[in-house]
Amino acid sequence: MDEEKIDENEWGYHGEGNKSLVVAHAQRCVVLRFLKFPPNRKKTPEEIFQHLQSIVDFGKNVMKEFLGENYVHCGEVVQLPLDFVKQLCLKVQSERPESRCDKDLDTLSGYALCLPNLARLQTYHFAEHRPILCVEIKPKCGFIPFSSDVTHEMKHKVCRYCMHQHLKVATGKWKQISKYCPLDLYSGNKQRMHFALKSLLQEAQNNLKIFKNGELIYGCTDARGPVADRRELARHLKPFFFPSNGLAGGPNCTRAVIRELVRVITRVLLSGSDKGRVGALRLGPGPQGPRVCEASPFSRTLRRQGKNSPECSGLPKGCLLYKTLQVQMLDLLDIEGLYPLYRRVERYLEEFPEERKTLQIDGPYDEAFYQKLLDLSTEDDGTVAFALTKVQQYRVAMTAKDCSIMIALSPCLQDTSDFQICGSSKRGAARTLTCSPQAILSSWAVSARHLDARCVQSRLSAMWMHSSLSAELRVSLQVFLSTSPIKGPSSLRRGPGSPSLCLCWTSTSSPMRAFLISINWTAR
Secondary structure: OOHOOHHHEEEEEEOOOEEEEEEEEEOOOEEEEEEEOOOOOOOOOHHHHHHHHHHHHHHHHHHHHHHHHHHOOOOOOEEOHHHHHHHHHHHHHOOOHHHHHOOOOOHHHHHHHHOOOOOOOOOOOHHHHOEEEEEEEOOOOOOOOOOOOOOHHHHHHOOOOHHHHHHHHHOOOOOOOOOOOHHOOOOOOOHHHHHHHHHHHOOOOOOOEEEOOOEEEEOOOOOEEOOOOHHHHHHHHHHHOOOOOOOOEEEEEHHHHHHHHHHHHHHHHOOOOOOEEEEOOOOOOOOOOOOOOOOOOHHHHHHHHOOOOOOOOOOOOOOOOHHHHHHHHOOHHHHOOOHHHHHHHHHHHOOOOOHOEEEOEOOOOOOOHHHHOOOOOOOOOOHHHHHHHHHHHHHHHHHHHHHHHEEEEOOOOOOOOOOOOEEOOOOOOOEEEEEOOOOOOEEEEEEEEEEOOOOOOHHHHHHHHOHHHHHHHHHHHHHHHOOOOOOOOOOOOOOOOOOOOOOOOOOOOOOOOOOHHHHHOOOO
């Protein structure tokens, strides 16, 4: 990046989360991600740099190992002129959602992460002047806890996403409960996956966004509603899927376009990629881990019809959903089994604070850190080393549970009897995937983002030690039991030694929201 010629007018607001804000370049396929802080909390430039560099290291040495080095873009830390950052901050302020303005953009250090813009195709220069469609999906946790440490029966039947839906509606965050269940998407069964994706399109919340040429055309700008209805979405998508067949507008057109989009996304999600080392984990829910969430509307409908549970075809081992699920399942003990181990580490550090660096609590994220993550033993030997390994595995699992998958598509130049979705790796090996005769798409890329290491202290402490959060979790279960047809206990009881019940993940704080990886996919 040429710092001498950088101009704030060439950059525009793209989005933000709890810990960072992103701006995108108007012409180039790059974004800048800046950290955010409360007005009364400032860090030195050196601390900001180390924070961002640790994010890059986590991507290179941890997530790249799990997801494959040929398809990971870790970004780089760049130093920008302070005048540029201050002017950019003023420029984007009016576009920020009011709910996000409690924190300020870091304008004092000049440091940011420069990353690829995943809403655009990264490997096809010939596609730069064609319309680009990008679908961003936040699939959430794809399994039901299988740990023997879980003491609440409901957690063995209902996934935390479905349970959390009742809490969010009860507290007014969303208007209605989504029919989406992550276990349907992760099932590998096309019928269940189609239902999951259609449910996301019906009630996007913050789990689905669609961009056209980098601009948001469908999704949520805040927690209250979509920026476009399904008919408007179909109008945007029709040129991608039915460019020349004269399909008229109206409900039939909308359904046809949505159906085609869902089918293509499913096909891409089930396609393979390069091999990372995630296979070494050899994880799986096993016989004790249910593959069907009893709260899923898809499953409930089958039960009402007297049919068996929906088939779980299983995910291809090379696909992104499979890899993501495997990393999520590093959460071997659930929060109920993990919290005592976290307290063991915390007490040790209170007694020996000088050991924090030796134990790699805050990094460095190197090969030694990654190797410790592969220890899948669950027999507690009483040591701090065992406890710390489980805590670090939990951090990585939570990272995978909160990541987003981005699928970028571009139309080809000419009609054909069928079309091919193509991709190429950094090594230049191109592959194709033949699909429907109606859709005409030639280029695609699948990417994952929000894969920064999660902060253990803020999340675990908030989960177990804040009385207000404990009350919120109790409300979540009570609301779920009062509105769901599933039978369960009518009251809450704490397990032995458990200070509060942990059913849902509600804390969103993380000091590392800036890491981003891109996986440029190729179908086998």
